[in-house]
Amino acid sequence: MPYFYGYEAEQYAFYRIPKVLISDPRFRNVSTDAKLLYGLMLDRMSLSVKNGWLDNHGRVYIFFVLDEIQELLQCGHEKAVKLLAELDSDRGIGLIERVKRGQGKPTIIYVKQFCEKE
Template identity: 60%
Template sequence: MPDMKFSSYFYGDEAMQFTYFRIPCQLITHPRFKHLSTDSKLLYGMLLDRMSLSIKNEWYDDTGRVYIYYTVDEVCSNLNCGRDKAMRLLAELDTGKGVGLIERKKQGQGKPTRIYVKRFTTQEIPPQPEKKPEPPAPPPGVEFADVQKSDFPTSRRRKNPPQE
């Protein structure tokens, strides 16, 4: 067999001949996802890639959500790992046990599990200033000037004198 010599560099658009998995930067940088393993982040990128195939096949449920089929055996084959690790990675991403990036729906009767890939974006809700309750409006015909105010607060219960 003749020796093959590999070029050390890419020239022009040679890098475009490959297929890539896109892993969102937010999975790497956002504190919410820091505890996820790199394997589960890679798996999420693979699940996102599979979404494009489901869209082409028009795999939508009754509510219009896209779903995918990605069996545990496929995860094992693609990530070159055992069944236990594949199950752990899916659980790490799942809504029930993990971070909530996917939702799995069993179909039963030997059918593969449907996987709904959820959005990874997080929307941080800015803190809202506390609103002070507005004083109740007086009934019609009553002015605040007509209301008497006590010099002594009466929020405490009055002490009843002992009965003799």
């Protein structure tokens, strides 16, 4: 069998987007780019757990600044802001909750579950 060289090792690294975001009518009005951003945020959750980024209630949070979103999604500032708003619990579907910390500190983002517990 052949070896993996350089970036070839990355060919089996995937971002996962939950199927329910595509198939469930509740998410019909969420843009494809916002769904992709949510998948990127889910991926960041494992890094947050490794870093011990938990609040006082044991909830995992992530940091994902606008510059990173713009770079990963190859979009402008306005579009990145719009995508975050689309996912936000204040103005959007409620898949994320953002908590501003002020004074130049990055916003904490709680990535919420897409399925309700029964």
